[in-house]
Amino acid sequence: MAVNPINNLLNYKYTPMKNQFFSFLIIVMTTATASACEASFTTVVDGSSVAFDPSTSPGPGDVLSYFWEFGDGSASYDNDPVHNYAETGTYVACLTVIFWDSCTAVFCDEIVITEGADCTAEFLYVADGLDVDFEAVTFPGPGDVDNYIWYFGDGSTDEGDDDPAHEYAEPGTYEVCVVVYFEGGCVAEYCDVISVGLVDGDCAAIIEIWDTDGFSYHFFGFVEPEYAEVEYTWTFGDGTSFSEVWSSEGSDPTHVYSEAGIYTVCLSIVTGSGCTDEACIEIIVGDSTESSCEAFFNITGIFPDGDGWVVNFNNESVVTGGAVGEVLWYFGDGTVADSYDAEHFYEAPGTYEVCVVIISADGSCVDEYCVDITIGGGAGECEADFDYETDGLLVVFEDNSDGMGLAYSWSFGDGAISYLANPEHIYAAPGVYEVCLTVFGLDSCVDTYCEEIEIDGAGEDCMAYFEVDDIEPSGDGWLVSFSNESEGDYEGQIWLFGDGDGSISSDPDHYYAAAGVYLVCLTIGDSTLGCFDTYCQEVLVGGLDDCVDPALIDSSFACTDEYEPVCGCNGITYDNACYAENFGGVLFWSEGPCLTDGVEEEVLMGMRIAPNPASNFIQIQWEPTPQPLQMHVLNMTGQIVYSSLLPGSGRFQLATDQLENGLYILQFLSGTHMFTQQLIIQH
Structure with a gap:
């Protein structure tokens, strides 16, 4: 079994038996008609390891x-999982529970991970002209450090050194x-802000932020080297300004934004000797009391294009308690964009600081996320690699790639993709799939690793099957008794009677108000054992005496050759309704071919349907066929809601x-062959 909590879909496998045709069905459970249910959980935090214990009502x-x-991007289908967090911080964990009566409950709570939080870092430096020697000072000491990453403020970086030396190209503050x-x-x-390359007569203005409290900012500005008298003029970016004369020791105004x-x-x-300079910084002012903003993006591709490079950015920012409103991109080459995701063309190789800034829709919070990327040169080193574990149709992937600041692009071989580092994927059917992982390094490295994986979809052995015990007239309709003859270890079952009704009883009786041929399906399954199976058969309700009238048969009637098959109440498929009535004398029928007349199910080679889930349209592709294809779209009650003859x-x-939301x-x-595929509609 596999469950998608976003749209509450259950994936089942089916097993044919006794020469019957089996439709591949998924039960859509919504809360619209569900009974009351609740879910919650408790946790035990041990360092970075958290044990989760669910509680539900009903039990x-x-x-x-x-x-x-x-x-943190990870998920689990276990009843009571234990999860290890890679970093300290506050995480929002959520539990979605689906009950057998179709009720769905969701519960979320914050998890605070503090292990290893007591650490600090700073650095010392000595400047000699444009050459600067740095030295990191950490607690705990260097023996407990895994890695150092330096950003020198001029687009250059260094990794792994605790005491790097760096040469700047020109004087200034960085x-x-x-x-x-x-x-x-x-x-x-x-x-920290440093000044390099200053000579006699030069001066440099430097800005720091001493403290913030909501919309209140306490700034500090000073001058290097020291002067006895300095005139400071501040502009705060909101149309206000402030000036004062003081020594080079500094000016420290407090400003409140509205x-x-x-x-x-x-x-x-302006110094007493006439030296002038200006320094500017960009700040993000926000109040997170209503919403919490967390800006983030991934790089999903860096591709050569003519004389430059195209970079694709995938916005993965989150606003807790609200929605993302405004998005601003800064690409590091002087250009900006305001789209949600971004694609940007770089004309020249180099290292660029790319930033995304988000503002919540209610304007209550702002956040910024920046990354240095290297474009061109191809000098970077990275290697894509992954491991995986399968559990039925579920596959859990683990990234084992090497490289600096990697972004990820997965292709699962069934048309689905992901940009997570360690994704999980549910396949719709067993088979062999080629999975490819492409990694993009911040040093311009790109590498791809592909591997074929086999999905057998097998859980514990179980087989769904039922028989019709009795069909008796009752009032103006018929009462049909069903007997569940399923085999194997499972708990729970769901019946669909083909007239829009269902049941979760083991051996139900169902009342049909009208005669007809109904597609009845029984699905069995158990969330613990992981075994699911579906069996379907058509049931004739009303008897042949109420089905065929020989007086209607007129074989000389000129019916069209248009193929719009119907299933007669006698279990025979006719090319269209005209043939059913005039050549078979059939009194009633259902749209679509009968599913018990020997029609085989066969996958049409190369059939692809995307996107799935879909909203406004789907693209259907297949290998060209010598004759047209007849396509039907059926809802979950077996009714045909759309038909079309597709070109070859x-x-x-x-x-x-x-189409309404649902499955x-x-x-x-195609000829005597049939292919079925599930389609999810989400508007």
Whole structure:
């Protein structure tokens, strides 16, 4: 079994038996008609390891499935998982529980990981002209450090050294940062503004932020080298300014902003000797009391294009308690964009600082995320690699790639993709799939690794099957008694009677108000044992005496040759309704061919349907066929909601904007063969 908590879909396998045709069905469970249910969980935190214990009402015996999201991109289908967090921080973990009566409950709570949080970093430096020697100072000491990453403020970086030396190309002030990764998982960052290359008569204005409190910012500005008298003029980016005369020891104004946003703060200085300079910084002002913003993006591709390079950015920012409103991209080459995701063309090789800034829709929070990327040169080193584990149709992938600042692009071989480092993927059917992982390094390295994986979809052995015990007239309709003859270890069953009704009883009786041929399906399954199976058969309700009237037969009637098959109440498939009535004398029928007249199911080679789930349209592709294909779209009650004759060219676009949300079955008929495929509609 596999459960998708976003749209509450269950994936089942089917097993044919006794020469019957089996439709591949998925039960869509929504909360619209569900009974009351609740879910919660408790946790035990041990360092970075957290044990989760669920609690449900009704109890676990009524639970179909559990789905956990741990807040760090990982997930689990276990009942009571134990999860290890890689970094300290606050995470929002969520549990989605689906019950057998179709009720769905969701519960979320914050998890705080503090192990290894007691670590600090700073640096010392000595400048000699444009040459600067740095030295990191950490707690704990260097023996507990895994890695150092330096950002020198001019687009250059260094990794692995605790005491790097760097030569700047020109005099100026630079913000230098060091990020230190410790063995216990703690990460510390320290930044400072330095001045290099100043000579006699030069002066440099420097801005720092001393403190923030909501919309209130306490700035500090000073001058290097020292002067006895300096005039400081501040502009805060919101149309206000402040000036004062003081010594070069500094000016420290406090400014209160009226609303969240991005502001450019500038300090202009004039010394007593006439030296002038200006320094500017960009700040993000936000109040997170209503929403919490976390900006983040991944690089999903760096590709040569003519005389430059195209880079694709995937925005993965999150606003907890709200929605993303405004998005601003800064590409490091002087250009900006305001699209949600971004694609940018770089004309020249080099290292660029790329930033994404998000503002919540209600304007209550702002956040920024920046990464240095290297374009061109191809001098970087990286190697893509992964491991995986299968559990039925579920595959858990683990990234084992090497490289600096990697971004990930997965292709699972069934048309689905992911940009996560360690994704999980549910396949719709068993088979052999070629999975490819492409990694993109910040040093311009690109590498791809592919491997074929076999998905058998096998869980514990179980087989769904039922028999019709009795059909008796009752009032104006008929009462049909069903007997569940399924085999194997499983708990729970769901019946669909083909007239829009269902049941979860083991051996139900069902009342049909009208005569007809009904497709009845029984699905068995158990969330613990992982075994699911579906069996379907057509049931004739009403008898042949109420089905065929020989007086209607007129074989001389001129019916069209248009193939719109119907299933007569006598279990025979006719090319269209005209043939059923005039050549078979059939009184009633259902649209679509009968599923018990020997029609084989066969996958049409190369059939692809995307996107799936779909909203407004789907693209259907297949290998060209010598004759057209008949396509039907059926809802979960077995009713045909759309039919079309597809050309043999191998490509067709179907508009789905008029279909309601839910699960549908696509039937494709080619000669005597049939192919079925599930379709999920999400508007």
